[in-house]
Amino acid sequence: MVLAKLAPHLLSWAGIVLAMGRGFSGRRSVVAAGAIVGFPLGVAGACLLSRAYPGDFSFAIIRDIVGGSFLLLWGGAVAAIYSSTVREFPRSWGERLANSPFCAGAVALSSGMIAGAISACRLVGTYNTLPPFLLLALAASILALAALAVERALAASFPVSHSGLMASVVALLLFSASSIIRLDLFSPLTMKLMKFSHDFVHQFFESMLIPDHLFIRTYLWGYIGLLFGNGVGFWGALILWFTPAVLVALAIQWERLPSVAHIRQGAQRRRLLATGIRARRFRLVIPVLAMVVLAAAVYRSRFPSVEYWDPKPLPISASPSGDIFIPKKGDVDLEDGKLHKYLFKQGGREARFFVLMTPAGKLTVDLDACAICKPDGYGQAEGTVICYYCKTLIPLETVGQPGGCNPIPLPFTEKEDGVHIDGLTLLNMWGTNAQSTARVKGGGK
Amino acid sequence: MTKRRWLVYLVARALAHRKGRTVLLLAVLAMASSLATALGIVSISMGKRVAEEVRKYGANLVIIPDSARLDVGSGGLNFGAVTEPAYLNQQEVEGALARSGLKPGRSFHLRGSLHWKDADILVEGVNFDEIRQLFPWWQIKGGWPAAGEAVVGSDMAARLGLKGGETLELAGPGQSVRVRVSGIVSSGGEEDGLFFLSLPELQKVLGLEGKLTTVRLLVTAEGESLKKRAAALQPLLPKAKVSEVRQIARTSEGLLAKVKLLMVLVTAVVLISAGSSVTGTMSTTVLERGKEIGLMKAMGGGRWEVLLIFSAEAIMLGLFGGGAGYLLGSAVAQFITRAVFATSADFIPWFACVSLGVSLFLALLGSVGPLISVFRLDPVRSLRGE
Amino acid sequence: MSTTIIETGGLTRNYGDICALKPLDLKVPEGEWLSVMGHSGSGKSTLLNLLGGLDRPSNGSLRVGGEDMQGLTEDGLARFRREFVGIIFQQHHLIPYLTAVENVMMAQYFHSVPDEAEARLALERVGLGHRLKNRPSELSGGEQQRVCIARAIINSPKLLLGDEPTGNLDHKSTLMVMELLKELRAEERFTIVMVTHNPEVAAWGDRTIYLDDGILVREERTRS
Structure with missing residues (x-):
């Protein structure tokens, strides 16, 4: 059960060890030691971290570390392409460093730690006892040794260049992270890009004092509108996501062939x-595989295997005095930690809201909308709610606080038996906050 | 020159060397893939069109007065039809619906013409609440009308130069009415050419209180059971005729199914015969080129490398055949939809993949046997000419 | 002094019940030009096919260039053929839809990568610099055979095998081809094994062996 849940992580871990064994072919023992020490360290680190800072903070740290490795890959890819196209590249020191046992050990240790931390994050929320974590560390060690054995049996004509090694390790880490929604990097990348382009277009075009600018006609606005689309974030993120692997592949493709001019025959x-x-073609295999793995990561991020808890809004009505009362233990149990959505209609006006028990044990009532996005509503996944429109994850701990893409909190009074909400306030808040494009009835995907 | 480019060049030369056979194979592959493509395009675009047509009639039953169509004259002397306007009685219909036990979505319609400026315009009286439920695809530019307001179809608005917010005075036989245009409706159907007033107002202006020309019903039933519902409703309305709207769509659906079946059969036959003719042609080619294959092997070509050369030939044929098949297939699809359905087919670019796939599959499948013999061929015996 | 390039011990080849090559013991030192003579059906072509890695022996040992031919797989044999031997056939066997230079490039393609400049040079070397772009059907018999020679030597083989290379040629062309082979051998120092039934052609070699009904019956050394 536990292992089935961890399958993608363990699989990518085996791939990482395999690639490292190949990449540092002279230093298998160092790699093995680093990997076998690093993974349990990472697991332990993640456990301690989540113990010390329960909630989203520990996930954010691990996600940032994975993101850091992605940036590192960018650097490596740019360096690779530079050194393969420009001759005077001071590669000697870099080469010497890359070939040293220290480097092999450090890479094995750090990637082991990251992989271990990612895998542990999978278990952190659901298991609180030690055995699953021990099982994880054990399985990872066995897999690492098995991967190294497989690597030894692989044909010698199948080398892995340093840049290829980097691409494959980072791609596998990203893949491993992508199946945990709180560690996934692709959707935040998409979101950031989307927001960036929104901001940029706003700043840039407003400073040009349009709408009636001489050069900007209506059809041009159509193109500018493209920049606001959801597509910009996605396609832009795809480009950022795949470029390093493509650069690594290109660097290998553009490598100079051995000089043969002096051979007479x-x-x-x-x-x-x-x-x-x-x-050269054989060396290309690894970066191309890395691209496939990255594509798999994007797929997992776009279509996560986690099911969102997406309740249908229950219609609810107010008493003649305008008071909405929801009992704590009625048809639904408000305090079960799940999202409960309601739809309130009065006099042709509608509003959607939800009631949720935060992990801290406090009830909160919020609009099913935030101040920024189109009110597509929220869904719930492990430890978070997600804004369906911009795919932002909001940790359950912060639901009930205002700001950003958080659901807008509603004033309510909590009594022994249930919660009371003022219907008119609700309708007014929905009216002012949720944009006019609201598709009230829709809600959810 | 790289190996890959040499391979392409070599294959091209080999194909060009046997022009007749290459053209034959290309024709066969193009024909087969074009038929598959045409079949796909016709069924997809016509399926879509029929579905659209069905969807346009949100209502699935319609009640019209029985005497609405009176043929005047007899035999060779035909003076025309629909002279006598006939109406349904609103109360009767409501009563019948209540007694039938059906709780359908319904909308009442009264059609007549009113005078505006120098022209008669076709006006339909409806209850807008009913319309919103039964015809959800109505797109209104502006707002839904309140009392004293009306909406106008987009075609009519363009013809008469009407805009939202305008007020106009419509004259009926007895009295006239002032309405404000609150919005412009477009539905892609006959509604675009009509002017919509609220039903009671139109009844009053025309002096036809309690009269209707059409009632549209949306009954939650399909196929046979819908027919039964219609039959059950009919005796309750002796002066009216209850009919299914889907009848209209059904004829084209039936025709589509028949055309599809025919094309599936033809395509299957063509695919099978094309596959076997590819096999035949490729086998003779391989037999004829036995010496060449033996030579390649004697020169040091491995079995897989020689196999690659010959598969590349099949692949190249497949690609060109598929490309030609796509173009041809789109043309055939156009022709079929024009000739049979009197509309034009969609242009579907991704179908190029389908035709390429079909053609490649046929070319490779047909070459499997010959390719195996290429793989196995013994250089000594083939060079000796056995 | 010189090393042995071909060494057979009890080499046999049967086709069903027919024994095409009876146990044969033969040693060819590197650099030698060996002529093989015999009537048709005497097993000389069989011997040549075995030496060229086109066929496998039924029995006995066969080592060519230090390689045990019995132990090679089908793909190993193909590698052996492209790296180690060049073969000239009686019927030329040129690919009809390729030009002379492209026919030579075909051998380069299977060996490594095609290189047109080098193929051109090779054709110039055999005296066909003016007929590079001609198809085989536009070449005379002697010219076709010279294309074959260029193709056979393009990958610098250690061993050149000739299966009656002059069988279809007139006297003049035969002389030209033999002269050319002699020149090339002087430069490239490959070993030649040439099957022929023309004693005049056989006399170009250093040594001649006579096969009859699959048995080595006589061996003689050419003077000079």
């Missing part, structure tokens, strides 16, 4: 050339 010259081309 044609056949020998050609054979050398053919061997060079073949070797």
